[in-house]
Amino acid sequence: xxxxxxxxxxxxxxxxxxxxxxxxxxxxxxxxxxxxxxxxxxxxxxxxxxxxxxxxxxxxxxxxxxxxxxxxxxxxxxxxxxxxxxxxxxxxxxxxxxxxxxxxxxxxxxxxxxxxxxxxxxxxxxxxxxxxxxxxxxxxxxxxxxxxxxxxxxxxxxxxxxxxxxxxxxxxxxxxxxxxxxxxxxxxxxxxxxxxxxxxxxxxxxxxxxxxxxxxxxxxxxxxxxxxxxxxxxxxxxxxxxxxxxxxxxxxxxxxxxxxxxxxxxxxxxxxxxxxxxxxxxxxxxxxxxxxxxxxxxxxxxxxxxxxxxxxxxxxxxxxxxxxxxxxxxxxxxxxxxxxxxxxxxxxxxxxxxxxxxxxxxxxxxxxxxxxxxxxxxxxxxxxxxxxxxxxxxxxxxxxxxxxxxxxxxxxxxxxxxxxxxxxxxxxxxxxxxxxxxxxxxxxxxxxxxxxxxxxxxxxxxx
Numbered sequence: 001x002x003x004x005x006x007x008x009x010x011x012x013x014x015x016x017x018x019x020x021x022x023x024x025x026x027x028x029x030x031x032x033x034x035x036x037x038x039x040x041x042x043x044x045x046x047x048x049x050x051x052x053x054x055x056x057x058x059x060x061x062x063x064x065x066x067x068x069x070x071x072x073x074x075x076x077x078x079x080x081x082x083x084x085x086x087x088x089x090x091x092x093x094x095x096x097x098x099x100x101x102x103x104x105x106x107x108x109x110x111x112x113x114x115x116x117x118x119x120x121x122x123x124x125x126x127x128x129x130x131x132x133x134x135x136x137x138x139x140x141x142x143x144x145x146x147x148x149x150x151x152x153x154x155x156x157x158x159x160x161x162x163x164x165x166x167x168x169x170x171x172x173x174x175x176x177x178x179x180x181x182x183x184x185x186x187x188x189x190x191x192x193x194x195x196x197x198x199x200x201x202x203x204x205x206x207x208x209x210x211x212x213x214x215x216x217x218x219x220x221x222x223x224x225x226x227x228x229x230x231x232x233x234x235x236x237x238x239x240x241x242x243x244x245x246x247x248x249x250x251x252x253x254x255x256x257x258x259x260x261x262x263x264x265x266x267x268x269x270x271x272x273x274x275x276x277x278x279x280x281x282x283x284x285x286x287x288x289x290x291x292x293x294x295x296x297x298x299x300x301x302x303x304x305x306x307x308x309x310x311x312x313x314x315x316x317x318x319x320x321x322x323x324x325x326x327x328x329x330x331x332x333x334x335x336x337x338x339x340x341x342x343x344x345x346x347x348x349x350x351x352x353x354x355x356x357x358x359x360x361x362x363x364x365x366x367x368x369x370x371x372x373x374x375x376x377x378x379x380x381x382x383x384x385x386x387x388x389x390x391x392x393x394x395x396x397x398x399x400x401x402x403x404x405x406x407x408x409x410x411x412x413x414x415x416x417x418x419x420x421x422x423x424x425x426x427x428x429x430x431x432x433x434x435x436x437x438x439x440x441x442x443x444x445x446x447x448x449x450x451x452x453x454x455x456x457x458x459x460x461x462x463x
Contacts, residue, residue: 003058003365005234006311008165008242008265013367016264018233024060025232026052027224027262028119029241032069033103034088037110039286039301039316040271040278044238046302047268047310047368049116051236053400054364064119065227067220070100070126071203071213086202096203100126110288113298115402123223125214129205131222132214135256136193144255145193148184152194152209157187159254163247165265191248193218217248224249224261235262239269272315291321299403300325306370306401328403329460334381335394335405337458341386349385353393356380364400377401415463419448423461426452430459 003016018024028048031037037045052062089096111118125132136152139145144158156162192215197204204211224232230253237246246265253261270277273284288298304324308314345353356376363373377397383390398405415423426441442452445461453460 001361001365003054004367005264005266006367008267009260014264018060019231019263022061023063024055024234025228026062026064026234026236027220027228027232028064028066029220029237029245030066030068030122031103031107032084033100033107034084035103036287037107038278039288039291041238042110042114042288042301043271043305043314044268045111045116046114046305048236049402050310050368050370050400051234051266052117053402054368057361057364057400062120063228065121065123065224066119067223068104068122068124069216069219070096070124089202113288113292114302115299115404121227123227125219128219128223128226129214131226132218133207135218135222135225135252137208139193139252139255142255146186147209150184150196151192153185153190154193154248154251154255155186156189156251159251162189162251163243164250164260165242165247191215191217193252217245217252220245221249221252221261230257230261231259232262234264234266236266239267242267268310269313272313274317275315286316296321296325297328300328303328303403306374309371310368331377331381331403332405332407333458333460335391338383338386338391338394339388341388343385343387345385345387345389353380353383353390357393357396360397373400419445419450423459427459
């Protein structure tokens, strides 16, 4: 079954054909670790996790690299302003290294909470200064870069086409439309590869151009090439990276080796908050910890994200999270019921289940269509007959979903014995259709601080 992926480079959905049939090589732009990653950032990581899982579902081996940006990302995302790491260090009265270590740990804690797989290679920018220097020197040698009093710039006029991912007509754009005008630049869209450091700059390294530090874009180009080669299969990131960061990565690669670094470029869309943008001024910048502090399993957000295709905007609401929480509980309970079921599965049932597996596979292979794939997950979970075979299919689906559906949120073992006794008495009353007694026992459980929920298959009691 062909796997089709939407390629930002060609603006079409294409059949995926890896460079090496034995291994798919992926590069993902990781976080700039100067502050907490938001749930918007995490939506991109969820999409990238699904991509990994779908590739593995299709039998591919993965070599996935992700950077940690701990220097060189300026506040404008262009070539002016302060380094984000230094700005955060100053505001929090810490060293840049302390800031990087603190927010890197929080980032990976969030990935763990969301059951997002860690890429095979995680590379820090500050550990690869030499590789970046060599990359810039090669660009200068090839005639694609020039020096000014403040930086080493990439000369976009030397390219056959710039930009490639977007349709901007840069020749007719006014100078400074994206970046501040630097009188020493040959072209307004030239971007900094290497930046000469002011005397009081905390992060700087020796270079042929004096004490200086790397530009944001050169970092991913150098690390991607080191770990994945001059050309690899897939490059991923958020849609906000297309017009600057990813355009410039392509430019650098073409200047160094004449090649576009990745064959497929994939981008996740924005997350909206209550229909609008996420911003500090509106007080609606949410983190994974905010979801957990409201009592939800963090994975609820992962399930919530599957309600929209990764290339469509997703609107976050707390009502939506609450609904997803209930859905996750139903899915996990359904898995448990099927796991313990012993209904006989007929040949006709098996045909239906095989069809569901094929439909699920077709959905995920259609550019990671998770909303459609989830419809088949629910169809399997609601299968009339209860049997371990259906549980096994749900577990197979979960290798893509990553929802930990085999985690049973049954807290009965932690409940006092008298509560366990009341639960057993109520189960017996329901079995005997003694509804008066059942209602009395439910009221007693509620009085003692427990919620009681009756489903068609079972009774769920929680503190």
